Amino acid sequence: MEMKMDSAALQAFLDRDFPQVSSDFEFEEVAPPFVTMALAASEKHLRPGGTVSGPSMFALADVCAYFCILSVLGPVGLAVTTNCSIDFMRKPQPGRLLCRMELLKLGKALAVCEGRLFSEGAPDKPVARASLTYSIPPSA
Amino acid sequence: MEMKMDSAALQAFLDRDFPQVSSDFEFEEVAPPFVTMALAASEKHLRPGGTVSGPSMFALADVCAYFCILSVLGPVGLAVTTNCSIDFMRKPQPGRLLCRMELLKLGKALAVCEGRLFSEGAPDKPVARASLTYSIPPSA
Amino acid sequence: MEMKMDSAALQAFLDRDFPQVSSDFEFEEVAPPFVTMALAASEKHLRPGGTVSGPSMFALADVCAYFCILSVLGPVGLAVTTNCSIDFMRKPQPGRLLCRMELLKLGKALAVCEGRLFSEGAPDKPVARASLTYSIPPSA
Amino acid sequence: MEMKMDSAALQAFLDRDFPQVSSDFEFEEVAPPFVTMALAASEKHLRPGGTVSGPSMFALADVCAYFCILSVLGPVGLAVTTNCSIDFMRKPQPGRLLCRMELLKLGKALAVCEGRLFSEGAPDKPVARASLTYSIPPSA
Numbered sequence: 001m002e003m004k005m006d007s008a009a010l011q012a013f014l015d016r017d018f019p020q021v022s023s024d025f026e027f028e029e030v031a032p033p034f035v036t037m038a039l040a041a042s043e044k045h046l047r048p049g050g051t052v053s054g055p056s057m058f059a060l061a062d063v064c065a066y067f068c069i070l071s072v073l074g075p076v077g078l079a080v081t082t083n084c085s086i087d088f089m090r091k092p093q094p095g096r097l098l099c100r101m102e103l104l105k106l107g108k109a110l111a112v113c114e115g116r117l118f119s120e121g122a123p124d125k126p127v128a129r130a131s132l133t134y135s136i137p138p139s140a
Numbered sequence: 141m142e143m144k145m146d147s148a149a150l151q152a153f154l155d156r157d158f159p160q161v162s163s164d165f166e167f168e169e170v171a172p173p174f175v176t177m178a179l180a181a182s183e184k185h186l187r188p189g190g191t192v193s194g195p196s197m198f199a200l201a202d203v204c205a206y207f208c209i210l211s212v213l214g215p216v217g218l219a220v221t222t223n224c225s226i227d228f229m230r231k232p233q234p235g236r237l238l239c240r241m242e243l244l245k246l247g248k249a250l251a252v253c254e255g256r257l258f259s260e261g262a263p264d265k266p267v268a269r270a271s272l273t274y275s276i277p278p279s280a
Numbered sequence: 281m282e283m284k285m286d287s288a289a290l291q292a293f294l295d296r297d298f299p300q301v302s303s304d305f306e307f308e309e310v311a312p313p314f315v316t317m318a319l320a321a322s323e324k325h326l327r328p329g330g331t332v333s334g335p336s337m338f339a340l341a342d343v344c345a346y347f348c349i350l351s352v353l354g355p356v357g358l359a360v361t362t363n364c365s366i367d368f369m370r371k372p373q374p375g376r377l378l379c380r381m382e383l384l385k386l387g388k389a390l391a392v393c394e395g396r397l398f399s400e401g402a403p404d405k406p407v408a409r410a411s412l413t414y415s416i417p418p419s420a
Numbered sequence: 421m422e423m424k425m426d427s428a429a430l431q432a433f434l435d436r437d438f439p440q441v442s443s444d445f446e447f448e449e450v451a452p453p454f455v456t457m458a459l460a461a462s463e464k465h466l467r468p469g470g471t472v473s474g475p476s477m478f479a480l481a482d483v484c485a486y487f488c489i490l491s492v493l494g495p496v497g498l499a500v501t502t503n504c505s506i507d508f509m510r511k512p513q514p515g516r517l518l519c520r521m522e523l524l525k526l527g528k529a530l531a532v533c534e535g536r537l538f539s540e541g542a543p544d545k546p547v548a549r550a551s552l553t554y555s556i557p558p559s560a
Contacts, residue, residue, distance in 0.1 A: 020184065044184075048157070054221050055199035062194050081194050082390060083363050083413060085225040085505035087532050087551060089525040104536075104546055105509040109389050109415065110362060112507050114534075114549055116524075126524055129534055129551060131507060133363060133413070135389065222530060223503050223553060225365035227392050227411060229385040244396075244406055245369040249529050249555065250502060252367050254394075254409055256384075266384055269394055271367060271409060273503060273553070275529065300464070324464075328437065334482050334501050339475035361474050365505040 001032040001103065004074040010035075010067045013075055018063075025063055033103040035068040038096050038120075052092045057117055061086060061130035064099040065113035069134055072106055078137040079111070086130040093119035097127065109136055141172040141243065144214040150175075150207045153215055158203075165203055173243040175208040178236050178260075192232045197257055201226060201270035204239040205253035209274055212246055218277040219251070226270040233259035237267065249276055281312045281383065284354040290315075290347045293355055298343075305343055313383040315348040318376050318400075332372045337397055341366060341410035344379040345393035349414055352386055358417040359391070366410040373399035377407065389416055421452040421523065424494040430455075430487045433495055438483075445483055453523040455488040458516050458540075472512045477537055481506060481550035484519040485533035489554055492526055498557040499531070506550040513539035517547065529556055 005013070007030040015022045024045070028036040037060065039045065045056035062081055069079055100123070101115030110133055117128040145153070147170040155162045164185070168176040177200065179185065185196035202221055209219055240263070241255030250273055257268040285293065287310040295302045304325070308316040317340065319325065325336035342361055349359055380403070381395030391414045396406040425433070427450040435442045444465070448456040457480065459465065465476035482501055489499055520543070521535030531554045536546040 017188070020187075044160070047160075053199075054202050054224075055195045058198040058224075059193075059195035081228050083225070083227050084194075084198075085223070085365055085551065087223050087524075087553065088221050089527075089532055104507075104549060107509075112509055112549070129524060129532070131505065131549060131551065133507065225411065225505055227384075227413065229387075229392055244367075244409060247369075252369055252409070269384060269392070269411060271365065271411065273367065297468070300467075324440070326440075333479075334504075335475045335479035338478040338504075339473075342474050361508050363505070363507050364474075364478075365503070367503050368501050 001072045001106070003030070003032045003071055005071050006030055010071060013070065014067070017077060021063070025060065028098060030071050032072050033068070034100060035064060035071055036098055036100040037064040037067065038098050041097060050094060052097050054088060057088070057097070057128050058084065058086060060097065060099045060117060061101070061115060062132065064101040064115060065132040065134065068101040068103050068113050069106065069111045072103055073136070076137065079134045081132060082135045083133040084130060086128055088128045090125060090127050092127045093122065096120040110134070111136055141212045141246070143170070143172045143211055145211050146170055150211060153210065154207070157217060165200065168238060170211050172212050173208070174240060175204060175211055176238060176240040177204040177207065178238050181237060190234060192237050194228060197228070197237070197268050198224065198226060200237065200239045201241070201255060201257060202272065204241040204255060205272040205274065208241040208243050208253050209246065209251045212243055213276070216277065219274045221272060222275045223273040224270060226268055228268045230265060230267050232267045233262065236260040250274065251276055281352045281386070283310070283312045283351055285351050286310055290351060293350065294347070297357060305340065308378060310351050312352050313348070314380060315344060315351055316378060316380040317344040317347065318378050321377060330374060332377050334368060337368070337377070337408050338364065338366060340377065340379045340397060341381070341395060341408070342412065344381040344395060345412040345414065348381040348383050348393050349386065349391045352383055353416070356417065359414045361412060362415045363413040364410060366408055368408045370405060370407050372407045373402065376400040390414070391416055421492045421526070423450070423452045423491055425491050426450055430491060433490065434487070437497060445480065448518060450491050452492050453488070454520060455484060455491055456518060456520040457484040457487065458518050461517060470514060472517050474508060477508070477517070477548050478504065478506060480517065480519045480537060481521070481535060482552065484521040484535060485552040485554065488521040488523045488533050489526065489531045492523055493556070496557065499554045501552060502555045503553040504550060506548055508548045510545060510547050512547045513542065516540040530554070531556055
């Protein structure tokens with residue numbers, strides 16, 4: 001799959017279209033069909049005990065899938081999540097939480113991504129796995 | 141299913157164990173096997189355009205399932221989400237977003253909930269549906 | 281939602297388009313947005329011990345969702361399943377297995393159904409729950 | 421993850437415990453945490469047009485996840501599927517359909533697998549993806 005937006009282009013898109021959350025996420029690697037992002041966890045993402053909350057993990061998977069699609073599709077602002085299935089498997093370690101997402105299918109109407117969340121340095125002990133479907137607007 | 145915690149007991153549990161998010165959620169009705177909660181949406185829950193974000197909807201479904209289980213199980217603090225499948229179907233209307241969750245199974249090891257999110261006044265046009273599995277600790 | 285195909289019309293469609301499996305399924309009730317079907321379980325649907333197999337339950341949920349959509353959409357042959365999330369919660373009882381499916385959304389490109397499987401006479405102890413997404417062909 | 425059952429041991433288990441379907445499936449590779457199996461598709465697995473049916477794909481994913489778990493857990497007969505989320509992405513090609521499943525977590529109570537289905541020779545154009553959770557009996 002050919003790359004239409006690189007890390008800098010995706011970052012600019014994130015900053016412009018999602019200013020409220022853009023400081024929460026960082027691009028680690030953009031190499032279609034893979035995109036890896038990190039959660040820059042702050043107080044609001046944590047549960048008592050310092051564990052990253054489920055909704056924060058969902059948010060990381062969702063945004064990573066979105067930019068995984070855009071990296072190949074180009075700057076289309078209207079793709080929307082239609083389904084997510086997520087399995088939480090282990091407690092995250094303290095430190096950075098990464099998500100590596102793969103674009104499995106980019107059709108005319110639907111895109112499907114699958115990926116894993118893991119604590120930095122421990123990709124073989126995934127904290128969670130997620131699969132997401134996005135609906136692509138007809139004009140895209 | 142017999143109720144072990146009513147609305148006041150669940151609210152007290154929420155306030156004590158989840159102080160960071162307790163002001164985000166309100167109990168609408170506790171009538172096992174059903175629990176209905178509302179998202180008190182503030183700026184941080186919204187995307188540009190004023191729509192409630194996907195992670196905020198996930199958070200509402202997750203917390204509502206959790207308290208749906210506790211309403212029957214009692215004050216057990218260690219149940220953890222193991223799986224969530226969520227379908228986003230319509231844009232929320234401006235105004236309050238509700239989630240009505242049903243406890244479908246409360247086993248020794250696993251509890252399964254299913255529910256719908258809808259804008260207040262429009263329960264027949266669901267914004268999203270979600271099913272969640274929680275793991276129950278052995279001591280519970 | 282207006283009914284475009286009744287029980288007889290759906291049965292005729294099933295017999296014509298799915299001759300290999302049409303004898304496996306029976307229509308119980310067609311009342312959009314709900315359709316209830318039964319699995320006419322034979323030897324091939326059972327696991328040792330006489331329990332209906334997981335794939336047979338999946339098949340019942342899938343066909344029931346399909347005809348739930350067609351009951352409102354009309355005789356469109358090209359809708360395809362794009363996603364299914366299914367939770368198996370209890371062992372089926374001996375006897376007939378039913379599935380009651382609800383059409384939650386019928387959009388231009390996607391339809392979403394949600395339903396439950398239960399042994400006849402025990403709808404409040406669901407054997408499984410399932411949600412399914414179908415892709416609707418553009419010409420439909 | 422250490423292998424407790426190799427291809428021959430799994431095949432013997434399949435033949436003994438699932439005689440009704442054992443001729444439908446073949447072991448391609450057993451290399452924990454990965455197990456690859458094939459569907460030996462016959463008339464009953466096909467839809468008009470010669471495409472493998474959804475329930476047959478579900479069955480392949482389910483059996484492959486089961487034996488992926490047993491390859492590491494050993495010959496435990498009572499693990500049961502509690503959840504499956506499956507995305508159908510492309511039509512299978514004529515010919516053999518493979519499933520490569522990975523064991524992501526083997527806990528005391530739950531095991532989680534994730535895998536892809538693809539037509540032989542086309543692993544990079546997956547026909548479907550699936551994630552499954554199995555409940556492990558306490559005695560295991």
